[in-house]
Amino acid sequence: MARLYCIAVALLLLAEVSRFGEGASNPGFVVRITRKGLEYARQYGVAILKKELSTMELPNFSGSYKVSWILTVSYEFNWLKIKRFELRDTDLSLHPGQGVRASLSNSYMSVRGNWKVKKAFITLEGTFDLSVDGISISVSLNLGKHQSGQPTASVAHCSNSIGQVRIAISGHLSWILKLFHEKIENSVKNILEQKICEMVRKSTVSYLEPYLRTLPVTLMIDQVAGIDYSLVGAPQVTSQFLDTSFKGEFFGQSLHSPVLFDAPPIRMPQKYDHMVYFAVSEYVFNTASQVYYQAGRMNFTIKNEHIPLDSPVHLHTSSFQTIVPQLTRLYPNMELELEMSPESAPFLMFIPGNMTLMPVVDIQAFVLLPNPSDRKPLFQLRVRTNISATISVSSGRITGSVTTGSKLKLELKHSNVRLFSVQLMEAVLNYYALHTIYPYLNAKLEAGFPLPLPRDTTLNSLELQIHKDFLLLGANID
Template identity: 50%
Template sequence: MGPLARALLAALLGILLTPAPGALGTNPGLVARITDKGLEYAAREGLVTLQKKLRETKLPDFFGDFRIKHVGRGHYEFHSLDIPSCELSCSALKPLVGRGLSLTISDSSVQVQGRWKVRMSFLKLDGHFNMHVKGITISVTLLLGSEDSGRPTVTTSSCSSHIHDLDVDISGDLRWLLKLFHDQIESKFRKMLETKICSMIDKSVTSDLQPYLQTLPVIAEIDSFAGVDYSLTEAPQATANMLDIMFKGEIFHLNHRSAVPFLAPAINVPEDHDRMLYFAVSNYVFNTASRVYYEAGYLNFSITDDMIPPDSIIRLTTKSFRAFLPLIGKLYPNMNLELQGALLRAPLLTFSPGNVSLAPQLGIDAFVLLPNSLKQFVFRLGVTTNITATLAFNTSKITGLLTPGRVQVELKESKLGFFNVEMMEALLNYYIRETLYPKVNDKLAEGFPLPLPRRIQLHDLLLQIHKDFLFLGANVQYMRV
């Protein structure tokens, strides 16, 4: 039964459970919650896989010695065993509070067929047999943990299996052999099967499931320079009817990671159970992303006259800018300008019930492009705006869209005296709305991935915005190969 544990455990846990550990004692940036409905679905999917694997399993030969009164001793052997059919009728995957998961399979049966041999001093016989193994019950306790490397651990703490009854049909009219089986062989055969089931489960947890979970990446790349750290802050936590998996959820620069100067807020996950799977994604995740892109200069920009639409009445030239700064045309006649903008700090997203917003602050420096290719600083502006963010949730990612508010401009410094702030606001509102926001929204449309194992599709999607976190719910479908 080599594939037994792999089919059973990898199918049940691998469908929904993708933990990977991190630092103890910190609030997670993201919590994944598997509800009782999710565990029930995992158990059902596991039975489908297990039945397929059982039909492919080759059982070991079974042999031993016997003694018949007044006849003497002999040797029996059951070989070439296989399983042409099986029926796994009932399963349950339940959380064990503070420990892990309990898997129970009951009311199940397996058909076994093969060849038999009997050898005595005066007799050699052989033939075929069919065996109906009925009332199979399997109980397994799985402990879920984590290791320092940021990957999950799973071990079997206990396993028991029980076979209620065996019906055997042996070829030929050999009632004495059938009686021999029930009197001397059946109990040993039953014990062998029960022991084999648990030993294979325990072995496969160590050699199949644990290495399989170790292949799950702790880091998910977003693009060429940013990734998400999906290590756990602690081992998965089981409660009475759900399993919580606490991910770090930090977005970081792939080439030069640095410590985040703020902490994730505590998340009070709603007690919803209508969906199989829920994600609570705190503003920490989005704000670490904002920090990464800010430090990478992704939102810095430079505007020159060749970037202004040809039909615009305002050009980035000293002649055109006389309307903003009267002296500029006299001191720098017939020259072009360049505006250089940058965020003053990483903008932080604010989550409140039903709303996501941010208020970025930018600084814009203006330079005259001199004939000798040098740049002459002429003024500095402070720019603020309020932005509404719309977040969306598809089958594997969270995406976003920014809706801009009106830009407000403040003159911070002028080397040339009076400056017409109102006209500059109009210019910047146009540029930011038509050029900068589309660039940011294109990046947000790429989204960042949720921590999902392979071949998982989400449907019946739910999205709610709570204080400090985004709450996502979904049902799960496992896409079989």
């Protein structure tokens, strides 16, 4: 079940929903399944359905039949076992504005069992082989919403028909049964018509519904944040694909503040090379930025111990003698610390082929006094820069990294040690950014966040593209 079949069905079921979790103007996350994905899903669906129908238990049946005006016999058919089941012609089709239809036709089944005939104190018995041709099944599915916010599946309609039943009877005096084979064949046909849809409903309850419950509604990322993957609207069905929209919004676990900006519309390109496409709006990343900013997790301190040993400039007053001459006179042979905090949550911007951040960061410099618990503020800088971001996907998680897009530009906001050369300070901080700040950020971004995938699902043949306002990931699924 842990293949695209399950993902496809989980998404296709949503096509039966007319209203589900409305409220958001635009989704942060869209999953598109293409006809290529549907075909892959159909193949696995056929395999699973064949396995389920092949294990279908057929009940014993009995009756009586008047052979002639003087002879009435009782018969029993038992130990019915399905020996072979073939699903020949199958179709999974998209119907714009209606949903998805699954149909199976021209299928075949063979059954073997025992028969017994009684007349007074005489009992005759033997075996029989039954062939059933022209089995057709049509199924439509409906989806509801569990109180937990997860989808639930149920069979809205199931119908089937049996084309022709033939019975081959062996055993002593089996000619008696052949006299009323039509009655027996009709009985078998009625049993099968009832049991097939019963098995479809049972499979939905036993397999599909539990699998749907593995689709995440919320995922905890760490102690600070989680992500909301609840549905925000009815899926859009066309003749070529099915789109399902998710909220895709980060939230704080301790402080769940409302998002004060809207998700931009996602205009997905007409691409059908992969089975499934994930469109991840910049909204997803920017809600994450807001949550971590509000939690204070974007603030960090650079200490001398963080500076590489081979660095030409350490966080020490002697290293800053040329840049800030007053430091060595006021605070000889003392270490420094730099506290960094963004002025606001930095937002990631998507343009075709590129992702950038333009954060504005305050840097406060301190000198560490001989008493380890004391430190004195020295100066405050405002830093502006352009950062390039790279996104990758591994094991169903979106991860990131950043590199410098432009050098840091500094502005002196306040100084307790007189004026000094901002240009020289820029050179020092650009070195720190390259060797300390960016590696620190990349270590944090390496954890990433998961895609909304059911259990045991892996992606392959990945293709990443950056479009205006969103990232597009094309993938096939094992």
